[in-house]
Amino acid sequence: MRTLASRVSTLSPSTTLAITAKAKEMKESGIDIIGLGAGEPDYNTPDNILQAAYQSMLEGKTKYTPSGGLPALKDAVIEKFKKDQNLTYGRKEIMIGIGAKHVLFTLFQVILDPGDEVIIPTPYWVSYPEQVKLAGGVPVHIEATATSQFKVTAEQIANAVTSKTKAVIINSPGNPTGMIYSKEELQTIADVCLDKDIWIISDEIYEKLIYAGQKHVSIAQLSDDAKQRTLVINGVSKSHSMTGWRIGYIAGDQEVVNAMTDLASHSTSNPTTTSQYAAIEAYNGTQDTVEVMRSDFETRLDRIYPQLSKIPGFNVIKPQGAFYLLPDVSEAMAKTGFDNVDDFAEALLLKANVAVIPGSGFGSDNTIRLSYATSIDLLEEAVRRIHAFVKENWING
Known part of the structure; x- marks a missing residue:
């Protein structure tokens, strides 16, 4: 007897939630993980x-x-x-x-x-x-x-x-x-x-x-x-x-x-x-905190975008809204020996201790998604780690 209904046979789990859960598990085990995966503001509710x-x-x-x-x-x-x-x-x-x-x-x-x-x-x-x-x-x-x-x-x-x-x-x-x-x-x-x-x-x-x-x-x-x-x-x-x-x-x-x-x-x-x-x-009620949060996200974007753009093999378009960056990393993948973005994102998690979302979950096989809904200090450290990972694994020739 077949256990599950056919409607769920082709269902893919949420990539964002899966990566976030893995990063949380590693962090709870004592590993210094910087999570850039979750799609939620880092502010508490007003x-x-x-x-x-x-x-x-x-x-x-x-x-x-x-x-x-x-x-x-x-x-x-x-x-x-x-x-x-x-x-x-x-x-x-x-x-x-x-x-x-x-x-x-x-x-x-x-x-x-x-x-x-x-x-x-x-x-x-x-x-x-x-x-x-x-x-x-x-x-x-x-x-x-x-x-x-x-x-x-x-x-x-x-x-x-x-x-x-x-x-x-x-x-x-x-x-x-x-x-x-x-x-x-x-x-x-x-x-x-x-x-x-x-x-x-x-x-x-x-x-x-x-x-x-x-x-x-x-x-x-x-x-x-x-x-x-x-x-x-x-x-x-x-x-x-x-x-x-x-x-x-x-x-x-x-x-x-x-x-x-x-x-x-x-x-x-x-x-x-x-x-x-x-x-x-x-x-x-008051909408003051809405603008405070929006302004803070814009500050983070303006700060982190140029740093991310300097990573070899990363091609980034500056977004106009939300709190995500979606760099095309096809060149970085090729130059660091990765055939697909899922493996590249996993390596960033396991080797660089940075959690990002592979673009495959969004129908975009050459990209990764980074959320800048976290502090400036953590964002800059995350980009530094990614930059170092790419530089250390870059294959010349």
Whole structure:
């Protein structure tokens, strides 16, 4: 008798979580590991949010909530969209979920039938293709290269559309690239999606982490038609350093949101009540810490980017958002005797004591992802170790 369902037979584990767990294990055994793998801010959740969560518990707000989230949290999300993007949504167009990851998972479950295709630009966040497959869909990858600043074009999307295409995913600012689509680029993409009548899934979880005077534009802002075809995914994990609280949400088509809410009622009941009250404060309370964190990340990027660029065989594009660097290390691999990026990343962990994420997990076989969500001192030491490793193992000739 076969033990496991076929839907999980091709499932790949999360590369980011696996590397982070390995690095933690080594560190706990006494090895001096610098972890540049995890995708979360190194700040604690702001005090006002912690206090709001605590107060909600003292007041007995620890019971079930509506499956789609507390009305007060939906209202906070609605106000956030009005303030930040000048977008108007109603409560029935918002669903609160257990982190943006689970919201995406639920979305794919309700919009995909077996064989439906979802266009996913590469490099991609590790869970996109796996979640599509779990819903019976087919990931269709289109390549974004360094020469295009890791952004796909409307023409590439149009060429990838078939009669089975259901949606395209746009992640801006992107993970793992940190790149941002301009308003003009988004407009051309929206035009194609409207013409082809496909959903636009806009993952905007890093919208508050933007640098060098760049501005976040949601594709839903471009027109009423674009808004109707766009399903915006966001949450408080990155913007307010609340990764462990697990609160994300979707804004968009009422029929889709209603179906997601119904599915959640049979799977999760509701997002954690205390976390929802924390998220209400995250949006309704002071936003000072959001800017402090963003500014600090930009300082770290400006400091570490030139140092990373000096490592032989590393070709790095400076990102515009998020907190990742994605150097192409194909030359460094070749010159240090490695055939693939997984082995190269493992060697950095075991020999240089630096944990990075191999780009293979993002559909980018010649890159590694480094998170700069850690202190300047640790970042500089990590780059020094990587530089020394490459230099010591460089094969001349």
